[in-house]
Amino acid sequence: MNRSCVNCLKTMIVHLHFLCWLCSAFVVAFGEFQMMHSRFASLVTTFWPIYPANTLVVTGTIATCVCYLGVLGGMRENRCMLISFFILLFILMLVELAMACVFLVYNREIHTYFERDLMQSLEIYRQSSPEGNKTIKEDFDAVQHLFSCCGVHGPADWKGNIPISCCAKDPCNAVNQPNWEEGCLEKLQGWFAGNYLSTGAGVVTMFILQFVCLCITIPFFCHFSRHGLGYQ
Template sequence: MGVEGGMKCVKFLLFFFNFIFWLCGLALIVVGILVQVNLHKTFMIRDPTASGAPIVLIGIGVVIFFIAFFGCCGAWKENYCMVTTFAILISLIIIVEIAAAIAGYIFRNKISNVVQDSLTEMITNYNNSTDDFKKAVDNLQEDLKCCGVNSSADWKNYRPNGNSVPDSCCVNVTAGCGIGTMTDPAKVHQKGCQDAVEALLKKHIQWVIVAALVIAFLQIMGIVFSCLLMRGIRSGYEVM
């Protein structure tokens, strides 16, 4: 039996939302990988708990990627079982996301401890580390215009005189500019990197929240259109 415009519209809307959903899953995978790389290379954060968020992003992205593809096929072929399975899986994902959001809210203050411990480790190991490690620390301090964890005084063990910092701490970076200038605000940044790193991470988290809200909207719309299409298929519609 032929289908009137209403059910055809539902079918194509479900296909369209699944395609967008598929792209969102791909985007989550990319964002998760970028966050992981930035945390462990740019910031040299080695605390394993810091990997939780990007790993969750990558995992959810992979699941969404395949489920959305599954939903597209189910909608296009009008397969009742595939559409039903898709709706159930999306509902389960929403439940997992809600649980993850609650866990993230509960442990939101842990980011401060992770950043502080990681930056302290960076400073402690600076002199005995590889050139790549030192370059990462220097780039961090230069880009964020900061020095040490809480202040430039955190570099007191950098040189025997106890009053020197890496050149990357300098307001104007030149060779040897950090020697004997630890407490000189005209030459060395006195503000530590902890606040700057936390602010940068929180800024990125805001974009993650926006992306999560967009994906949640698509998920809900996907469930609604799936239920409508399932109802149409059960009612004997045959969508072209």
């Protein structure tokens, strides 16, 4: 491979790795945005580790660091950096693939846990003192107000002690309070499904871009290996 081909490949690698770094940084920013604007995490604690925002932030942060290593390795034509980038990115891609399999295999179980966690949160809310468990109370009130719903399956879940966030009118008359009749379970499940869809689309896009980066790094690394270069 002559030097002009090497320079062309180097330019392509640097730009692709930088694009991968930008996409990873965007994924982190999107995950942080979801964390700041999503107030429902305290209500569904069973699968908190695979909460969409957490998944995006963790995966994106690791990918950002790995892609930055690839950018440096390509710019400096450093063989050690390139092989480290290749190994770390390959491992990351395996983890992303495993996460996708977990989402597919445990999809039905997640819905079961979802209902159980919401019922537990509702009971904690219902039995708490006015000053107790403020996070759960604020999150449940936010869900009921945002999705125009009441309880998990309906107002009957509150057993007569219905919070004002269930009120269907604004301003609400607490003496004769009309409540939303629909439960929050299906609406919140739909919201989570949409978030998992956007999370999955982001992970798949990253996976494809990472795969392209791996494929184009191989000939660049092999060139240095054959000529004993790339250790500076």
